[in-house]
Amino acid sequence: xxxxxxxxxxxxxxxxxxxxxxxxxxxxxxxxxxxxxxxxxxxxxxxxxxxxxxxxxxxxxxxxxxxxxxxxxxxxxxxxxxxxxxxxxxxxxxxxxxxxxxxxxxxxxxxxxxxxxxxxxxxxxxxxxxxxxxxxxxx
Numbered sequence: 001x002x003x004x005x006x007x008x009x010x011x012x013x014x015x016x017x018x019x020x021x022x023x024x025x026x027x028x029x030x031x032x033x034x035x036x037x038x039x040x041x042x043x044x045x046x047x048x049x050x051x052x053x054x055x056x057x058x059x060x061x062x063x064x065x066x067x068x069x070x071x072x073x074x075x076x077x078x079x080x081x082x083x084x085x086x087x088x089x090x091x092x093x094x095x096x097x098x099x100x101x102x103x104x105x106x107x108x109x110x111x112x113x114x115x116x117x118x119x120x121x122x123x124x125x126x127x128x129x130x131x132x133x134x135x136x137x138x139x
Contacts, residue, residue: 023080024113030083035090036072037082045137051125055081059129061092061137068092068100073126080119084126087111092130101134103127 001009023031040046040060050056055077062070071092073085088108092100105123109115115123 022116023083023119024115026087026111026113027080027083027115030086030112031079034082034086036070036086037074038072039074040070040072045133047129047132047136049125049129049132051077051121051128053077053121053125055122055125057081057085057125057129059085059089059126059133061133063097063137066097068095068097073129077122077125078119080115080122081125083112084108084115084122088126088130097134100130103130 038060039058040062043060044063045061046059048056048058055075057077058074060072061068071089073089075081075085088103091103091108091111105120105127108123108127109120112123
């Protein structure tokens, strides 16, 4: 292993250690290994929202009637925004649209074992994008 490779490995470890000191293990795990991070080419519902912080979240839903069969997301945001998109899409699979409409940011934060106050806007953005996707899909 060359000097550059050792430096990159050290930097990755340091970044993860610092993240674990500020965020729950679930947030860090979802950020470093996100689920459902993909754009869908022909979704049944979708939305793109840019939050006040400047992060953009995209949500894509595949439906089977009123049930969410698959959900995915994309974002240009920070680690907590990635974690929120990842966790939210996992929560949505198999959920009825009526139940998804009632989700709130606190439920998403609870699923992640919390977010620090300065990152709570990330869960707000994810839920806002989900609700926009559902509303835009509704007749």
